[in-house]
Amino acid sequence: MAELKVNFHVTRYNPEKDPKPYIQTYSVAVNDGMTVLDGLHWIKENLDPTLVWRYSCRMGICGSCGMLINGTPTLACNTQILHLSQTDITVGPLPNFEIIRDLVPDLLSMFEKHAAVHPNIIRPEAELTDRTGEFYQSPEELEAYLQFTYCIKCGCCMGACPTLATDVRYLGPMPLTALQRYNADSRDEGFKVRAQVASADGGAFRCHYAGECSRVCPKGVDPGKAIQLLKRKLVLDYLHLANRKKPCPKLEGPGHGKLLPNMTAPPRTIPE
Amino acid sequence: MAAITRHNNRLGVWGWLGGGRWGIERYAYILHRLTGLGILLYLLMHTVVTSLRVRNIYLWTEGGFFHQPIFRLGEFCVVAAFAFHAFNGIRLVLVELGFAVGKPIEPIYPYKTSVGVQRPLLIAVMVLALLFLLVGAYNFLGLAR
Incomplete structure (x- = not known):
């Protein structure tokens, strides 16, 4: 697929010099399969090293890169750019939280x-x-x-x-x-x-x-x-109508309940 | 070191009205609040206007301030607001008592949520509200007389 240019309209905010957030637009070279997180990395490497966001695992497990992408709160690592648009994408920090800087909310x-x-x-x-x-x-x-x-x-x-x-x-x-x-x-x-x-x-x-x-x-x-x-x-x-079940019982050791027979814990690897 | 200032990104009332790509339940939520406030406003006005009887002021009779066609339309809007608020309220009572949201399931992509489970209920109560409104319109247009 030919490389596309997609405009990223990114919310910027530096508390040390900006009175309020503003939108900055970057033209990002997009390939098939690129996520919004990849796009932000591309901006940081090629256009603007001052852009700040939070991320860690890049695979939808850690939950660090939650952002408002095209008006919907979602994970940047889980969102393909070309599934959203071939021309323009808005990226902002999660609403209802204070902004620490750029795309970083205070959770x-x-x-x-x-x-x-x-x-x-x-x-x-x-x-x-x-x-x-x-x-x-x-x-x-x-x-x-x-x-x-x-x-x-x-x-x-x-x-x-x-x-x-x-x-x-x-x-x-x-x-x-x-x-x-x-x-x-x-x-x-x-x-x-x-x-x-x-x-x-x-x-x-x-x-x-x-x-x-x-x-x-x-x-x-x-x-x-x-x-x-x-x-x-x-x-x-x-209304006193709740089903008041007793909490589940405690197993009294190997062999009690539905444990497999002859099941023992592996030996300790760290001395006590 | 200077204290770090932060920008409060709370959406406020804009969070009710828009700011994203929302689903139909979100708009039902907004309309429920707006119709609730509208009905409350009507109730306050209604109390004030009818209480003026003690001073022999009849604003809703022939020649009175509220006898204008615009207020007749306003009355119909109150009926519409009531129809939506009442029937959507029935849905909310059922949903909030856990009757139409389904049981917990293992999330397997593409995810199925409780929003989809209660959607037929939403459609059903909106149809009922519309029927109620049509009866109101029948009366409003003077066809019932």
Whole structure:
């Protein structure tokens, strides 16, 4: 395929000299198969070494390169230039976050909200404190939360959420999905703790299902679904109609439960 | 070292109205908010106007300020807003109680989301709202008399 020239309209912002962001246009030589991230690298190598963005893995795993590309929050490494346009592409930082510089958003507010929802297994005899066995979990119980574990914390859902655009207190799709991921985990006993966060101001009931988080999620995590299932659980619990199952039991050692016979852990490679 | 300033990139109300390539549920979300605010405005005006009766002021009768054709059109807009808000509200109640979003599934590309699962419900309630609106239009055009 002949080489094409595509105009990249990139948001630039240097807090030390720019009063506000502005758009700078670069003409990028594009080959078949080039991603938007490749295009940004091409700009940095050939046109403007001062352009700044955040990236790491280049394969849609780390979630660092979330950007607003042609008006849609998505991963730059996961987006082919020629699938979008053969003439013009706009690239900006994720909305609803402060801009540190150029295409780099400050994701700290998202991670603070994430930490606030207790994104970990809460159970008195947790493996961390008493490592004598494992919890038994059936494939069906795993399926109840597996989809929500694929979240890579890229922030695309937070950039797409219209409620978050006006309400800074709203936890947002990513933290609430993490909350539901642990609520739906059969090993967990922390529903009451998380329900206080989820039903407070800025919790799950601020979501009114615009569906954008689910649409833009590059990993198919479907935060919209997680939040609606969370709300269902909160309402049923409030009405005392929730199915109060006991958390899954702990296996008492090799041979107990459905472990394979004669299964032992490999010898330690690091001396104690 | 000088303090680092940052640009607040929060979209604000623009985040409701546009700023991206959004789906139909996003526009339903925006319209739900706008119709809600419109109905609230109507309710406030309605309360004020009808309460003027205690002073023997009848603004909606023959010769009154609100007896103009433009306000008749405004009334129809209130009916339209009510129809959308009520029927979309039923969809939201069902969706927010987890009835029309499906169960968690393993995400396999191309991803299927809950947005697609609840889409038939959205279409159904919009058809019902339209039918309600047609009945309202029948009355509005004076055909019912």
